[in-house]
Amino acid sequence: MITIKKNRSEVKVLFDRKEGEYFVGRTEYDSPEVDNEVLVAAKDHFVRLGDFALVEITDAEEYDLFGKIII
Amino acid sequence: MKTKTLRQDKVNVITLGCSKNLVDSENIITQLRANDYDVIHDSNDEANIIIVNTCGFIDLAKEESINTIVQYADIKSKGGIDKLYVTGCLSQRYKDDLEKEIPEVDAYFGTLELPGLLAKLNADYKYELIGERNITTPQHFAYMKISEGCNRTCSFCAIPLMRGKHISRSIDSLVKEARHFASLGIKELVLIAQELTYYGLDLYKKRALPDLLDALCAVEGIEWIRLHYAYPSKFPREILDTMAIQPKICNYLDIPLQHASDTVLERMRRQTTRQEQKELIEYARATVPDIAIRTTFLVGFPGESDEEFQDLCDFVEQMRFDRVGVFQYSHEEDTTAFLLEDDIDPELKAERANRIMEIQQSISFDHNQKE
Numbered sequence A: 001m002i003t004i005k006k007n008r009s010e011v012k013v014l015f016d017r018k019e020g021e022y023f024v025g026r027t028e029y030d031s032p033e034v035d036n037e038v039l040v041a042a043k044d045h046f047v048r049l050g051d052f053a054l055v056e057i058t059d060a061e062e063y064d065l066f067g068k069i070i071i
Numbered sequence B: 001m002k003t004k005t006l007r008q009d010k011v012n013v014i015t016l017g018c019s020k021n022l023v024d025s026e027n028i029i030t031q032l033r034a035n036d037y038d039v040i041h042d043s044n045d046e047a048n049i050i051i052v053n054t055c056g057f058i059d060l061a062k063e064e065s066i067n068t069i070v071q072y073a074d075i076k077s078k079g080g081i082d083k084l085y086v087t088g089c090l091s092q093r094y095k096d097d098l099e100k101e102i103p104e105v106d107a108y109f110g111t112l113e114l115p116g117l118l119a120k121l122n123a124d125y126k127y128e129l130i131g132e133r134n135i136t137t138p139q140h141f142a143y144m145k146i147s148e149g150c151n152r153t154c155s156f157c158a159i160p161l162m163r164g165k166h167i168s169r170s171i172d173s174l175v176k177e178a179r180h181f182a183s184l185g186i187k188e189l190v191l192i193a194q195e196l197t198y199y200g201l202d203l204y205k206k207r208a209l210p211d212l213l214d215a216l217c218a219v220e221g222i223e224w225i226r227l228h229y230a231y232p233s234k235f236p237r238e239i240l241d242t243m244a245i246q247p248k249i250c251n252y253l254d255i256p257l258q259h260a261s262d263t264v265l266e267r268m269r270r271q272t273t274r275q276e277q278k279e280l281i282e283y284a285r286a287t288v289p290d291i292a293i294r295t296t297f298l299v300g301f302p303g304e305s306d307e308e309f310q311d312l313c314d315f316v317e318q319m320r321f322d323r324v325g326v327f328q329y330s331h332e333e334d335t336t337a338f339l340l341e342d343d344i345d346p347e348l349k350a351e352r353a354n355r356i357m358e359i360q361q362s363i364s365f366d367h368n369q370k371e
Helices: B019-034 B059-077 B089-101 B114-120 B159-163 B171-183 B209-217 B238-245 B262-267 B274-287 B306-319 B346-370
Strands: A010-019 A022-026 A037-041 A052-060 A064-069 B010-015 B038-041 B049-054 B083-088 B141-145 B188-192 B224-227 B249-254 B292-299 B323-328
Touching: A010 A037, A037 A052, A052 B346, B010 B019, B019 B038, B019 B049, B019 B083, B019 B114, B019 B141, B019 B188, B049 B059, B049 B089, B059 B083, B059 B089, B083 B089, B083 B114, B089 B159, B141 B171, B171 B209, B209 B224, B209 B238, B238 B249, B238 B274, B262 B306, B274 B292, B274 B306, B292 B306, B292 B346, B306 B346, B323 B346
Parallel strands: A037 A064, B010 B038, B010 B049, B049 B083, B141 B188, B188 B224, B224 B249, B249 B292, B292 B323
Antiparallel strands: A010 A022, A010 A052, A022 A037, A052 A064
């Protein structure tokens, strides 16, 4: 069995929606509607809703993470 | 020449409560659309037929459902809509009372009476549509209810009264549904049930969730599969082995523990202990090192002493869960806990719920800082 500890500063994010100035998505560690979200500024990046992207986490609050898109 | 009659009717389906209820609404919508109905969901747009899919879980949820029914009953008596139907858990549990109290409703249905509801609308129940559900969530994830009902006997819980005994859907039918979803561009399946770990016991005479997961992972296009509501007692640990091996299964588990004091767990009839719960969480973390664990707790259960509550606080501090939800005990008739005295003051229940969330908030903050 191979388990590689993920580097959590770079996370795979699935983007659910656009809200105001942010694209809002989730990592595999977060379920829709109940868990944390990852916010990416829409002025810096464009993502298609329903797409995955690799995101570098730059800032964190209790329940939300902020990041920028790497790929 | 064939002429097609165009229906003027427009149906608005209103969903209250949990994701399991949402799946039921999606089935209603699918069936009605296949019968040429124009259907909208949770919409403010005008419709002449309203179907309220209710929740009957705890007091607050029941109140919301009743208020919604009354609101549409008023609109109906003023001539704003033609027909009002009520279905779902509240209706299953309190049909007789509701018929008396809110007679403006044209008909009430239980949770397993979809064919009856469709018959009222002159629509046929189409068996061939099973697995072709219209979803109401964003286009890239969908809830999949893998079984209905629950055979557990937790003393506080009214769900078996509303949803009946546990019945699994077959692996074949779920894989067919997953393929259909993948063809629509859906990438994430959120597996739900009242209790995931029982999956297969009725159909396959064994706990078959790992088999189902292997079959779903083989569906091309599905990239994430997420597990919600796995009970801790007699938890089949192979699920975690499958999670560790299969990259498509999110390293995420929602495991409602409800409490951590042995005496409260016993009164709740949870068939597990603090130590067993602790060992299970430790096993999960050892097997899937980056797993995110979500749990929910129930505070203010009858007789919950300061000491018992402190046991729970210590457990939350010690276990450092990734996500925590808290419910305040609601005294539900016809449950076995209803025989106990609901003796915790509502203010104290709220205070205890806040206390747990405060403990968790600082843990969540630490977790996020590490990410």
